[in-house]
Amino acid sequence: MKCNSCNAEWNAPNSNPINCPFCGKPIIPEKTESSIEVQEILRNLVQQYGDSLFQPSNKGKLSGLLSDYLSHNRKLLKILQLAIQENIPFHILSCKKEEQDITLKKLITNFKTDNFIEESISIYVVNCFAYALGITCGESQLKKEVNKKSNIKKAENIVHKTHQDDWLELECYKSKDRYGYKNATGKIVIPAQYKGAEPFNEGFAAVQNDDYKWAFIDSTGKKICHFKYDRAESFSDGLAAVRFNSRWGFINEHGVLVIPIKYESVFYSFVDGEAKVREGGDHYYINKSGERIDK
Secondary structure, eight states, rough: OOOOOTTOOOOOOOOOOOOOOOOOOBOOOOOOHHHHHHHHHHHHHHHHHOOGGGSGGGGGHHHHHHHSSSSTHHHHHOOOOOOHTTTTTHHHHHOGGGGGHHHHHHHHHHHHHHOOOOOOHHHHHHHHHHHHHHHOOOOOHHHHHHHOOOHHHHHHHHOOOOOGGGGGGOEEEEEEEEEEOTTTOOEEEEEEESEEEEEEEEETTEOTTTTEEEEETTTTTSSSOOBBBBBEOOOOBBBBBEEETTTTEEETTTTTTEEEEEEEEEEEEETEEEEEEETEEEEEEEEEEEEEEEO
16 A cells, blocks of 8 residues: 555555554545545544544534545535535434434435535435445435446536535635635635634635634625624524624524524534523523524
8 A cells, every 4th residue: 555645655455544654644545436435435534533523513624534535626525525514424423223214315305405416416425424324225226326427427527506606616725824715726716814714614704803803704705794703603504603702692694693692602503403502501402593492
């Protein structure tokens, strides 16, 4: 086996390590043109880091690890990262065994509809994450579709352009201690002007000004709210957690505060319309109207 980073070579007769034993950097497969290889990357990551890697709190970590392996195929990487931001791995992880087939079909339909992509691509993406957890759908048609090389190519070379797509191509860059955003070709879309910046998610990114206050911008750089928050988390399920004077609340995609700033902590972003919070030392879940959910 050979490392892509340091060019070290060694024998690995029984297993394929995920990191180089010499330099410690990820070993990138020479080919990633089949679903099996992408699935194996995900499965190896789960074996190394545990299935907690699919928890919402580890979305950034999982996306970053995948970028090490698929940096040469940005479009496929972006689709997989979009699925991560939409908590598809977590939904698969948390579903009951007897509900796996139903859950996978629902995720396939929702991912296809919400992102304007072909069903075959949605099947491919969902199956990759399911395989990593040792889950396969009992439906023969699903297996048939996901193994078609033509569908894998569609996922790798997707060219859909909709109003939701622009932010998928944007990545943060740093210049003279300031942050901005470039597209996939390296063209500067939003000049480096922020003291801090977070990745785009659901069409918006949190950015920080020189007064250490946070706001959100869209893919054109337009603000949807003023710089006034002490901290801001990424959008998830249409809402973003924001902190002001040591308390947390939630704003919507228009920058409007829809759940009052009153919580001591926010443990997770919204997933399937629910978020975990702490108030007065009490931990509980709320819905997107801020109402308490008894579990």
